[in-house]
Amino acid sequence: MRQYMVKRILHLIPTLIGASLLIFFVFALAPGDYIDSDMTLTPERAAELKAIYGLDKPMLQRYFIWLGNALHGDFGYSLQYQQPVMALLKEYVVNSFLIASVSLVLTWIIAVFIGVFSAVRQYSWYDSLITLAVFGAMSFPSFFIGLLMIKWFAVDLGWLPIGGILDTGSQTTGWARIWEVARHMILPATVLTMLSVGSLTRHFRANMMDVIKQDFVRTARAKGLKERAVIYKHALRNALLPAITLLGLELPGLFSGAIITERIFTWPGVGYIHMEAISNRDYTVLMGFTMFLALLTVVGNLLADWLYAVADPRIRLK
Incomplete structure (x- = not known):
């Protein structure tokens, strides 16, 4: 197991380098940049700024300069925000991680329990109702659900704040500040959960329907085990x-997926600054954020391989 994980980690290096090559050239080949978008600059001043930030060099040379800096933790300088991209990501990624982690936990908990109940009660009124709700949640775009929830819970009922991460002019500290952030996080985290739980619920339902028909489940029932133990101890582990x-x-x-949601709720996360960077053609921010997503992808796949062995002791990774 340890040897396999070391090999997988070593394989991540060429994968990330290949991703960086693709990401850099996609944004480098895009027409214009942040300097070109500023119509107040004279051609002489624009050329001077491009020389300062190395934008006048050949594209391949710019890539190797960017890659060498990235290996040292320097992903460039944001002309829009006037600060290093890494400092910008560190400032905003924590806020995105809050709603992403809460949404991920809620999505899996809800999808597991609803999917199991729906599979056990196949073709019942409960299964039909869940199927209708799941497809309904998947059909609506995020901006529509977000604006609808703002209208209901923030404007009409006044239960929750409209957006942001803190109240205007807030000076709270300690538990009061945590509660304030949690209140602001309810609506965006709920929208992300609603958008993600549908497909995962259908996936768990299909897996459970296949597993409960297998011989080892019938054997467990024949041994006199309680139905709860059969479903959650034997069937669910294999369905996972x-x-x-x-x-x-x-x-x-x-x-x-939180890019639009963060924009709607003015949540100060990486999705919010990503939209701002697209509007202003701040490509260094876009490259840094896209590389962050690439890193999350390979780490997620690595974590999935490890969880395979945890969930099923029969699996031996070599």
């Missing part, structure tokens, strides 16, 4: 195995 693969896609998917 195919779903573990999805975990490698859930981590970057939550961060990238």
